[in-house]
Amino acid sequence: MRTKQNFIRVALSDFNVGALAESSQYIIREALRSQEGKPLKKIIEYGPGNGVMTKVLLQRLPADGQLIAIESNRDFVELLREIGDPRLRIICGTIQDIIPTLQKEGLQGIDLIVSSIPFSWLSQEARKEVISNSSEFLAKDGSLIFFHQYIPIAALSLREFFKKVSISFVLRNMFPCFVIVAHKSNAKRTNPNI
Ligand SMILES: C[S@@+](CC[C@H](N)C(=O)[O-])C[C@H]1O[C@@H](n2cnc3c(N)ncnc32)[C@H](O)[C@@H]1O
Incomplete structure (x- = not known):
């Protein structure tokens, strides 16, 4: 309850949060449906907010x-x-600024990347760059999942890099929103120019 109240307080003071409430359990379940039974050892989360998905x-x-x-x-x-889990590395910054640092660290073999940042607010160029770089981070059977998206614009950018992109719509959330899933095994051989 406390984290829910905190979410609204923070959301009202920061336009970039892009939501008034944390993701519902229905969204979380739908976002992770394709990962059931898959071993997940290395994960990246863009925009964890108060940590409901984390x-x-x-x-x-x-x-x-x-x-x-x-x-x-x-x-x-x-x-x-406050989660205080030694497996959790928290980095403060925008993904646009932090992704190049992770690239320099040589980050690879990521099983899953989940993102709930308001993707439609990035420029078209930034959207392509985020998806291209994220795809490079992924292991060969890794997945890239966008959730809590009010506009499915991530699907358009994803389709430039992945042959198959699945979209679903979750009603039980404040507000209803899209979940968009792409798997590295469906990546196109050549990356379009960014
Ligand atoms: C829609 S909220 C979702 C929060 C949480 N993951 C959830 O599902 O309830 C989006 C989150 O992304 C963060 N965010 C927005 N733009 C970002 C960016 N460019 N880089 C990193 N985080 C960002 C916001 O501060 C916010 O915490």
């Missing part, structure tokens, strides 16, 4: 797993730090 992902991770969470809002970062 906590579910940590339950899926083995003891030697790692979850990198990139969050731009400092209040949310403080809340995330």
